[in-house]
Amino acid sequence: MTTDIYFLEQIREFQRLEKEFIKLTYEAKKPAGKEESSQFMNIAIELAFGAIEKRNEILGEMHDVSEIQIIDPEARNIIDKLRKKVNFETLNFAENLAAIINKNIDTDSKKVRIEIEEYFNDNFDELWDDFFSWFYIPSYYARKAQVGAIITSSKLPHNVIVYFEEIKEAFAFGLDKAGISLSRALLELALREKLRSKGYFIKSSNKRMSNVINLSEEDPLTRFISVARNSKLLSDGHKKLANEIRERGNNVLHIKEIPGYSFRGLALKTIKDTVEIIEYLYR
Structure with a gap:
């Protein structure tokens, strides 16, 4: 050493x-x-x-x-x-x-x-x-396969794909906390892109309207999730999942294992939950 x-x-x-x-x-x-x-x-x-x-x-x-x-x-x-x-x-x-x-x-x-x-x-x-004393090639590809692909009927924005590929690499190399943090970032990015395409953004406003997003707000993801649900881009179940991903990403330094999931399992669940939401957005 x-x-x-x-x-x-x-x-x-x-x-x-x-x-x-x-x-x-x-x-x-x-x-x-x-x-x-x-x-x-x-x-x-x-x-x-x-x-x-x-x-x-x-x-x-x-x-x-x-x-x-x-x-x-x-x-x-x-x-x-x-x-x-x-x-x-x-x-x-x-x-x-x-x-x-x-x-x-x-x-x-x-x-x-x-x-x-x-x-x-x-x-x-x-x-x-x-490198090969700790890195096992089949496990690397198996973990990437566990994450899988995003399956949609419409084309995903390029930056969403790029972020998702980074998440796959992070999980494949065992960077579980990075995978959780990146999942939160990907969720925010995917919602932003979808809401932008639907015309829900304004530059500034003194009024808080249910289906309008003010870009000056401190926590945009919370607002994205709320507007997406109000606009029926997300179901109640997906809104709940999105908030869980947001909270895990925000608290990744203090996150604990939850019943039925190891930390690695929780990372994979977070990634899978994010994929599920993106697939719903771009179904």
């Missing part, structure tokens, strides 16, 4: 490379002659590409951690700059040199690669073994 000390050590090594590069390029005497110029360039390349490798290692190892505790403010500042892709002298030099070298190379495999993906490419075998 990657530790906080590990990150601190790598950051300090990156800092050392950056300082040596700056000292070489700004403080050292100008190379005299071809041999000194060649030596100068070789050292600069070694430092710059060493910094690239160290940057990729620092950012790459973040894939496996959610928290890094670093007390040293200078080290925290460096890792923050690396994360935000702030320029460093070493990285600029390496990136510019790589661009020059790669300019006339057509074959990707022969190009100088400096992206963070190269860190993972170099560790591909180890990552492959790690």
Whole structure:
């Protein structure tokens, strides 16, 4: 497991490379002659590409951690700059040199690669073994099949389909809370699209009418559900389901298992309930 000390050590090594590069390029005497110029360039390349490798290692190892505790403010500042892709002298030099070298190379495999993906490419075998130690392919597809598809007689809006596909991916990878939250978002999106197509939106109003939606309201989903029921776009049963989905999504951090359902089962139920409502809207 990657530790906080590990990150601190790598950051300090990156800092050392950056300082040596700056000292070489700004403080050292100008190379005299071809041999000194060649030596100068070789050292600069070694430092710059060493910094690239160290940057990729620092950012790459973040894939496996959610928290890094670093007390040293200078080290925290460096890792923050690396994360935000702030320029460093070493990285600029390496990136510019790589661009020059790669300019006339057509074959990707022969190009100088400096992206963070190269860190993972170099560790591909180890990552492959790690991934498949917990990821079981048949289960992934089985969970996607459990979610299934939205079956309608009319064409769904594209953004509804995109959201639904994200829900399927979340559930397939075991991200149950994400699945519940996304289901609430999808419900709101589907109702918004349907109500918009029926002309139920106004920009602003001082009056609260039963079948009119004011976009300035704080909780639009509650209003969407109410208007959809009043307009007979939803049945009483679907209104009840929609409010349950809204409440689960709102309280996902504090949600508890309900009788007859595991947390995973509750996530699947929420997704299925959302699908049922969308199918009713677009029946």
